[in-house]
Amino acid sequence: MNRLSVEDQRKLSALCEKIEKNTQNFLGYPVSKDFDYSELVELLKYPVNNLGDPFAECTYAVDSREMEREVLEFFAEIFRAPKNDWWGYVTNGGSEGNMYGLYMARELHPKGMVYYSAATHYSVHKNLHLLNMPNIVIRTQKNGEIDYEDLSNTIRMNRHMPVIIMANIGTTMTEAKDDINKIKAILNDAAIQNYYIHCDGALSGSISPFLEPRPAFDFADGADSIAISGHKFIGSPTPSGVLLVKKSHRDRIARSVAYIGSLDTTITGSRNGHSPIFLWYAIKTLGYEGLKKRVEHSLNIAAYAEERLKSIGIEAWRNHNAITVVFPQPHEMVRKKWQLASEKGLSHIICMPNVTEAQIDELIADIMKYSEETILL
Numbered sequence: 553m554n555r556l557s558v559e560d561q562r563k564l565s566a567l568c569e570k571i572e573k574n575t576q577n578f579l580g581y582p583v584s585k586d587f588d589y590s591e592l593v594e595l596l597k598y599p600v601n602n603l604g605d606p607f608a609e610c611t612y613a614v615d616s617r618e619m620e621r622e623v624l625e626f627f628a629e630i631f632r633a634p635k636n637d638w639w640g641y642v643t644n645g646g647s648e649g650n651m652y653g654l655y656m657a658r659e660l661h662p663k664g665m666v667y668y669s670a671a672t673h674y675s676v677h678k679n680l681h682l683l684n685m686p687n688i689v690i691r692t693q694k695n696g697e698i699d700y701e702d703l704s705n706t707i708r709m710n711r712h713m714p715v716i717i718m719a720n721i722g723t724t725m726t727e728a729k730d731d732i733n734k735i736k737a738i739l740n741d742a743a744i745q746n747y748y749i750h751c752d753g754a755l756s757g758s759i760s761p762f763l764e765p766r767p768a769f770d771f772a773d774g775a776d777s778i779a780i781s782g783h784k785f786i787g788s789p790t791p792s793g794v795l796l797v798k799k800s801h802r803d804r805i806a807r808s809v810a811y812i813g814s815l816d817t818t819i820t821g822s823r824n825g826h827s828p829i830f831l832w833y834a835i836k837t838l839g840y841e842g843l844k845k846r847v848e849h850s851l852n853i854a855a856y857a858e859e860r861l862k863s864i865g866i867e868a869w870r871n872h873n874a875i876t877v878v879f880p881q882p883h884e885m886v887r888k889k890w891q892l893a894s895e896k897g898l899s900h901i902i903c904m905p906n907v908t909e910a911q912i913d914e915l916i917a918d919i920m921k922y923s924e925e926t927i928l929l
């Protein structure tokens with residue numbers, strides 16, 4: 553390989569600088585940045601690929617399947633998956649895991665109707681379109697949680713069809729969690745026999761096992777599959793995710809492929825072999841207790857941010873045990889500096905484990921500075 557030209561070298565340095573700078577002021581998206589995977593740098597020398605099923609043999613052996621299986625076991629345990637009846641794989645992100653959940657539901661209930669709340673992540677709509685599944689949007693309550701009454705009424709109107717629920721375990725905007733127990737009670741009352749519940753736990757799936765009271769979201773609560781993002785709460789230099797599903801479900805779609813000497817059970821063929829190693833490293837170095845501490849830190853910072861915002865007269869609020877603080881969208885300059893998303897006049901900050909009180913103080917100072925300027929104008 554040739555070396556980079558001087559000009560391209562400069563471009564690359566500028567990119568590194570930009571990324572480093574933009575990583576500093578980052579409060580608006582649910583992505584952790586407090587990781588150090590430098591011990592894994594050596595692995596960038598190899599084309600690590602977990603082609604095929606993580607639990608099946610494969611002829612391609614430059615892989616990290618062993619670590620991947622340990623990652624899956626860890627999540628199976630904290631998501632209370634039934635012993636010997638779970639399966640999963642490390643995905644490219646939460647969206648792929650959600651797509652898998654819907655795909656599984658469609659294979660089991662080809663005539664099913666999908667129900668999901670208006671606060672559901674935008675990618676779900678696209679996946680339903682790709683999978684060609686009929687679906688109905690359910691109203692949300694003010695806090696972003698699904699409106700159980702609307703869900704109940706809508707299901708009753710279509711009670712001849714199997715029910716497929718796409719539940720939110722932490723919505724994108726307000727981190728609201730749909731309650732699986734309440735949803736199951738609705739299905740029970742309507743005497744629905746055939747149903748499937750998928751939980752989109754992109755952000756809060758990996759937080760919820762550490763919360764008290766524990767939200768109703770996992771396999772013991774009645775989920776058939778759960779998807780999370782690996783680069784959100786855990787943190788990873790490349791996007792990743794974890795998908796877990798009851799094994800008895802996935803056995804109905806597994807298909808053997810001679811070319812790779814494995815089972816074709818995953819959505820993509822080649823799969824990132826590096827991302828399971830990042831997740832494995834995080835789980836091994838932090839452990840259950842370390843992850844719990846990060847959750848506690850995030851909750852403390854969120855409480856601090858909510859209080860500070862209220863103290864300067866801003867109507868901030870958050871859902872119970874959420875690390876997302878919602879408030880009326882601030883001045884454009886503040887949104888730009890802190891990379892704050894906004895929707896329908898609302899912004900939020902997400903107090904990921906790397907967020908500090910000092911950053912919240914700086915944000916508060918910025919909000920005050922720009923609201924004064926607005927008043928002077």
Ligand SMILES: *Cc1c(COP(=O)(O)O)cnc(C)c1O
Pocket residue numbers: 644645646647648673675720722723724752754755780781782791792793
């Ligand atoms: C981020 C997110 C997703 C999508 O996850 P990716 O990892 O970005 O693919 C889906 N649902 C919710 C609620 C999210 O927050």
